[in-house]
Amino acid sequence: MRLRETAVLWVVYQILGGALPARAGTPIEETVSASPDGHVRIDNLSGTVRIEGWDRDEISITGTLGDGAEGVDVDRDENEVVIEVVLPSRSRNVDATDLEIRVPRRSSLGVGTVSAGVEILGVEGSLEIETVSGTIGVHGSGGPLEARSVSGAIDAAGEFSRVEAETVSGDIVVEDARGALVAGTTSGEIDVRGGVFDEVRCSSLSGPLRFEGTPSDGADWEIENFSGPTLLVLPGDVNVHLDVEVFSGSLRNDFGGELRRPEHGPGGSLSTTIGSGDPEAEISVNSFSGSVEIQRK
Amino acid sequence: MSDPRGRLHDYVNDSLPAAERAAFERELARDPRLREELDDLLALVAAARDLPGVAPARDLWPGIAGRIRRRRIVRVRFVLPALAAAAAAAAVVFFALPADVEDRAPAPSMSPSTARGAADSLDAEFSRSTREVLAALSRDGSSLDPETVAIIEENLQKIERAMGEIRAALERDPNNAALQRVLTAENRRRHQVLKHAAALSAI
Numbered sequence: 001m002r003l004r005e006t007a008v009l010w011v012v013y014q015i016l017g018g019a020l021p022a023r024a025g026t027p028i029e030e031t032v033s034a035s036p037d038g039h040v041r042i043d044n045l046s047g048t049v050r051i052e053g054w055d056r057d058e059i060s061i062t063g064t065l066g067d068g069a070e071g072v073d074v075d076r077d078e079n080e081v082v083i084e085v086v087l088p089s090r091s092r093n094v095d096a097t098d099l100e101i102r103v104p105r106r107s108s109l110g111v112g113t114v115s116a117g118v119e120i121l122g123v124e125g126s127l128e129i130e131t132v133s134g135t136i137g138v139h140g141s142g143g144p145l146e147a148r149s150v151s152g153a154i155d156a157a158g159e160f161s162r163v164e165a166e167t168v169s170g171d172i173v174v175e176d177a178r179g180a181l182v183a184g185t186t187s188g189e190i191d192v193r194g195g196v197f198d199e200v201r202c203s204s205l206s207g208p209l210r211f212e213g214t215p216s217d218g219a220d221w222e223i224e225n226f227s228g229p230t231l232l233v234l235p236g237d238v239n240v241h242l243d244v245e246v247f248s249g250s251l252r253n254d255f256g257g258e259l260r261r262p263e264h265g266p267g268g269s270l271s272t273t274i275g276s277g278d279p280e281a282e283i284s285v286n287s288f289s290g291s292v293e294i295q296r297k
Numbered sequence: 298m299s300d301p302r303g304r305l306h307d308y309v310n311d312s313l314p315a316a317e318r319a320a321f322e323r324e325l326a327r328d329p330r331l332r333e334e335l336d337d338l339l340a341l342v343a344a345a346r347d348l349p350g351v352a353p354a355r356d357l358w359p360g361i362a363g364r365i366r367r368r369r370i371v372r373v374r375f376v377l378p379a380l381a382a383a384a385a386a387a388a389v390v391f392f393a394l395p396a397d398v399e400d401r402a403p404a405p406s407m408s409p410s411t412a413r414g415a416a417d418s419l420d421a422e423f424s425r426s427t428r429e430v431l432a433a434l435s436r437d438g439s440s441l442d443p444e445t446v447a448i449i450e451e452n453l454q455k456i457e458r459a460m461g462e463i464r465a466a467l468e469r470d471p472n473n474a475a476l477q478r479v480l481t482a483e484n485r486r487r488h489q490v491l492k493h494a495a496a497l498s499a500i
Contacts (some may be wrong), residue, residue, distance in 0.1 A: 034435055046442075076418070110469060114445055114497065115442075115444075115445060131495070133444075133448050150448060150449060150490055151448050151451075166486065168452040168457060168486060184482055186452075186455050186456055186459050186483065186486060187455050203478070203482055204463075205479060205483065224475050225460070226459070226466070226479050240492065245475065247469075247470055262474055265384055288466050288473070288476060
């Protein structure tokens with residue numbers, strides 16, 4: 001059961017006990033104490049949410065309340081602080097609220113928005129973000145990231161122990177990450193720009209998938225694209241076993257190996273070992289009707 | 298042991314004889330991918346049961362829906378037992394085939410026509426739920442702007458179209474395990490988006 005230590009803090013003054021909405025553009029400014037590695041949840045439907053880790057055991061909330069929003073509700077218990085923008089009932093015409101929040105560096109975060117963009121920097125705990133159409137930008141500081149959107153783009157850069165990113169139509173960009181990567185989209189683009197990965201599960205339905213990275217020892221990568229083009233860029237000195245299967249798309253491989261072509265029609269498959277030593281990793285690439293290109297960096 | 302993936306459905310249903318169950322569990326311990334497929338199957342069946350309104354606690358959306366001034370609750374009607382059964386049966390279609398295309402699986406215990414019918418039933422349930430959730434989101438009193446509702450609707454349609462294309466591809470290449478996996482992923486994504494939309498309809 002949730003133990004509430006504090007009453008609700010209304011960070012925006014309210015007229016007549018909060019019966020009327022706050023004024024447009026009302027500044028938000030509040031600070032609450034927090035545990036150094038607690039959980040912080042933030043909900044804001046529209047606007048922006050910018051979160052940064054700092055070296056204090058407190059949470060600072062600043063920003064501007066959107067026209068029509070009732071206020072920002074801050075609720076704290078022993079190990080969790082919940083920050084939410086409160087909307088009036090039956091109101092679609094609420095302007096965007098912009099939040100700038102500083103949290104203890106080792107906090108974990110859960111952020112939910114509808115169209116609000118989310119930006120996170122310098123937070124070391126686990127990060128969970130969900131949005132409908134907001135963009136998600138995270139610079140990792142070592143913790144795991146789980147980001148989901150319907151149409152918003154996801155951009156993750158920096159150090160993560162694990163990245164899970166999923167969209168329907170939003171693009172996914174991952175830069176210089178490490179560890180495990182799970183990325184999936186229906187029609188968005190997946191673009192992995194460098195990094196060292198042990199486990200990879202990348203899947204696209206119709207969007208382009210470009211993956212440039214280095215497999216770690218013992219890595220297991222699985223890259224799948226239904227109809228979009230796939231480009232895999234590997235270092236020239238890599239030692240991997242590579243399996244590629246293409247049903248009807250084209251297949252090109254810079255590293256050599258015998259392409260097996262069907263008697264009739266396009267497509268083909270390739271099973272080969274790249275490099276001079278024993279393979280240190282397994283990579284499989286599957287496509288149905290999209291082209292596949294394996295490129296040497 | 299022949300390809301254990303053909304026994305996933307029976308294992309989930311607890312209908313394997315003891316010896317086969319023990320052998321299957323040994324395979325599970327040995328093969329992390331089989332473990333993943335079992336987890337996916339269990340998650341899919343559980344997810345179908347979870348569909349109506351109340352989502353698993355780990356999700357953020359119920360938090361948004363629950364804590365941003367709840368003015369009204371829209372209850373979306375689902376036929377739970379039928380949906381769960383359809384999901385379980387449809388899972389045979391998704392998971393019975395081997396992950397390795399070189400290794401052909403034994404035929405699933407359910408006939409293709411039965412499995413196909415179950416998948417159709419699941420799709421019909423999703424389609425009906427989608428209509429109801431979108432109607433709830435569009436109703437006067439919803440806090441969601443029409444653009445957001447349109448985005449949700451458009452993206453659900455994208456998933457539906459994608460699933461149709463994958464199914465057509467599976468008819469051309471029925472033993473393609475990669476296609477099975479992307480179909481499963483799309484099915485899961487469709488469920489997630491719909492679940493989020495249902496939670497937002499309560500705002």
